[in-house]
Amino acid sequence: MSPVSRGIAEQASTINSLHRLIDAVLITLCTIWAIGFTPSVTTEEGLALSAVAIVVFHVAAELSGLYRSWRGSRTGRELVCIALTWAYAVPVLLGIGLATKYNATLHYDTKLGWVIVTPAVLIAGRIVLRTIQRFIQARGFNTKTVAICGVNDLGVQLASNLAAAPELGLRVMGFYDDRPAARIRQIPAELGQRVGSLDELVTAARQGTVDMIYITFPMRAEKRIQDVLRMLGDTTASVYIVPDFFVFELLHARWTNINGLPAVSVFENPLYGVDGLLKRSADLILGTAILAVAAIPMLIIAAAIKLTSPGPVFFRQKRYGMNGQEIRVWKFRSMTCCDNGPAVQQATKNDQRITKVGAILRRTSLDELPQLFNVIEGNMSLVGPRPHATAHNEQYRSLIDGYMLRHKVKPGITGLAQVMGYRGETETLDKMEGRVRYDHQYIREWSLWMDLMILFRTFSVVLGQKGAY
Structure with missing residues (x-):
């Protein structure tokens, strides 16, 4: 009998695919615009140049991590990543043009305009897309209801983080815990309130009134976590465990994996990529x-x-x-x-x-x-x-x-x-x-x-x- 693979797969995001598609379209439009300064280049040749530019840009994006999840990150960091990804791609593209002697057929205005305008348009496109996301989510669309399992410091911190990032589209409906009021911490009024026990959480998940559940019990409560997971296994809600890594002095934490096996850094250099x-x-x-x-x-x-x-x-x-x-x-x-x-x-x-x-x-x-x-x-x-x-x-x-x-x-x-x-x-x-x-x-x-x-x-x-x- 073969051993069970205990891995975590990264979920392909619809918004990620949309970013890739929009970037490809914008690169194509900028290339077609730029070759307008070189009348001898046909539209078909421009589309071929666009295809090469899209491929090189996406390879550079894999190196820079442009298409990773930016949920909860500042918009500015994503925009800087776009500019740097383009900075990676441009020398390669110009080198290809030099090797194929295609650069000689393009006017100086075409090359200069293309190098400067394309990243500006890509950045503008990402700003517009983020603005549309916020507009839609602020009106209750494309949002999911969240329940937090565990009234503790980590649960309150999670609720605070979600409240500070409305662009995630995650709305906290309340906290659930079985412990008596004397044993749980007070929840700030602006972050919600305790709305029920763990049995009531399971009932809400079965009824479909909650989309996502975050378990914030401490790691030492393994038996308690297993019991909750067993009960929630009879529902269709998406369930996440928020590790209680605050027991450690985290220098710089990030997830990584070893052939699908997840690991989290405790002491790490933040200056990578x-x-x-x-x-x-x-x-x-x-x-x-x-x-x-x-x-x-x-x-x-x-x-x-x-x-x-x-x-x-x-x-x-x-x-x-x-x-x-x-x-x-x-x-x-x-x-x-x-x-x-x-x-x-x-x-x-x-x-x-x-x-x-x-x-x-x-x-x-x-x-x-x-x-x-x-x-x-x-x-x-x-x-x-x-x-x-x-x-x-x-x-x-x-x-x-x-x-x-x-x-x-x-x-x-x-x-x-x-x-x-x-x-x-x-x-x-x-x-x-x-x-x-x-x-x-x-x-x-x-x-x-x-x-x-x-x-x-x-x-x-x-x-x-x-x-x-």
């Missing part, structure tokens, strides 16, 4: 621009260091990078010594090792400017957890739970902890714990907008000249 490409692109563009602006000041700083104290201009210190790999971080030398061994003493106020020029550099964080080379090289980012000396990592990883998780992303020149008051010396364990706490928050909540806000706030922190010696 499109997000990783987006952050790396921002680092390259902004890092190169900042380096160009800072080139002359850096030359002046280098001359000042060389003329005022003996020793090298730059100091490359061993630090931990992403995934705990050792990197060499560039800095302007600000001390009379270059500690880089198993024991590194943090700089303190009025530290005698700091040179006169070094004091200015450290107070203004100008000693960190050479780390732009690390950013462009790719082993650091403009924003991320600040890299500590290797000796400090070995010291604190045994003192602070989850300390090494801050290395799930690239270290940064600045970070959330630095703009939240944890810049400079961490002479007490409490201060280091605070820094690590904000590093974890950054990894959990990362967005490009967060990076930009941290960069902006960094300037005001540096000008305030607090905490750095």
